[in-house]
Amino acid sequence: MKYLGLLCLVMVINYNAGNAQVRTKGADEKVSQLTDMIAKKSIISLNLNKFKEYVKNPPRDYSFIIMFTAMAPSRRCAICQHVYDEYLIVANSFRFSPSYTNKLFFGMVDFDEGSDVFQMLRLNTAPVIMHFPAKGKPKPADTMDFERAGIHAEAIAKWIQDRTDHQIRVFRPPNYSGAVAFAMVIILVAGFLYLRRNNLEFLYNKQMWATAAVFFCFAMVSGQMWNQIRGPPFYHRTKNGPVYINGGSHGQFVLESYIVAILNGAVVVGMILMIEAGGGVRSTGAAAVGGGGAGAADGKRRRFQSVVGLVLVCVFFSLLLSVFRAKTQGYPYSFLFK
Incomplete structure (x- = not known):
C-alpha cells in the first residue's frame, strides 16, 4: 500500500508538471507570434478568432490593451480617429522605448471586422479602451474613462501605468506648425510696430x-x-x-x-x-x-x-x-x- 500511494503521488506530480510545461510552452508560442506581429505594426488588429486565441483563451502570461473602435466613415464616429491617433502614439512609444517588454501588447478591434467581439463584451459604444490582465477577468476599472482622464496619449499612458505598472514615456512626432505660426505672428507684429514707430499713441x-x-x-x-x-x-x-x-x-x-x-x-x-x-x-x-x-x-x-x-x-x-x-x-x- 505504501508503494501504491507513493506511485500515485509521483504520477500526480508528473501530470501537473507536464501540464505546467504545456501551459508554459503554449504561452511562449503566443508571445512569439505576437512579437512577430508587432514587428510590422505596433497595434495588432484582432478579429473574433484572434481575440479568442490571444486574449480570452489560456494559457496567457501577458496583459493586453485593446481599443474597440469604429473607423469606417459610414459609422460617423468623429472622435474615433482622434483617439486612435493618440492610442497609436502610446503603442509606438512603448514599442521603441528601452522599457519595452513582451508582457504587454496593444491591439485594436474594429466594429466592421469584429462585431462579434463587441457583442461578446456587450459593448454598444465606441471608442472604448480596455485592459485584459494576464490573470482573471477585466474589472470596471480596466475600462478607461475618457471624461475623467482625457483622450491624450499622456492620459492613456498614465492609465496603463495604473493598471499594469508598465511606465510608458510618450514620444510625440515633431510638429513645427505651432512654432512657425507663432513666429509668423511675432514677425507681423514687429513689422507693424516698426512701420508705426513714429505714431504709437494707440498703445495707450x-x-x-x-x-x-x-x-x-x-x-x-x-x-x-x-x-x-x-x-x-x-x-x-x-x-x-x-x-x-x-x-x-x-x-x-x-x-x-x-x-x-x-x-x-x-x-x-x-x-x-x-x-x-x-x-x-x-x-x-x-x-x-x-x-x-x-x-x-x-x-x-x-x-x-x-x-x-x-x-x-x-x-x-x-x-x-x-x-x-x-x-x-x-x-x-x-x-x-x-
Missing part, C-alpha cells in the same frame, strides 16, 4: 487693452485651456443627431466652449449697455432742464439702450444657467428657460 488706448483683456477672459472662462490640455472632439454624433453640449460635468466639446464664450460675451455687452445708459442719465437730465429737444431724444435713446441691455443680460444669462443645468444634473435653479 485704454479701450483697446480693455477689449483684449475681456476677450482673454472669455477664452479662459469658456474652457479653451481645457481644450488644449485634453483635446476633446469638436462635437459628438449620435443616432439621434449631433450633440453640442457634453452631458457630463467632467468633459466638454470644442463647439461647446465657443457657445459658452458667446453667451458670456452677450451678457457682458448687456451689462455695458446698461452701465452706459445709466451713466448718461445726469447729462440727459441737465439737457432736458435747458429745454433742448436733443436732450429728450437722447433720453429716449438711453432708455431704449438700457432696456436692450437688460433683455440681453436676462436672456443670455438664462441660457448660461440652462447649459450649466444640462451638465450638472440636479442643479435646482433656473431663470427664464429650463
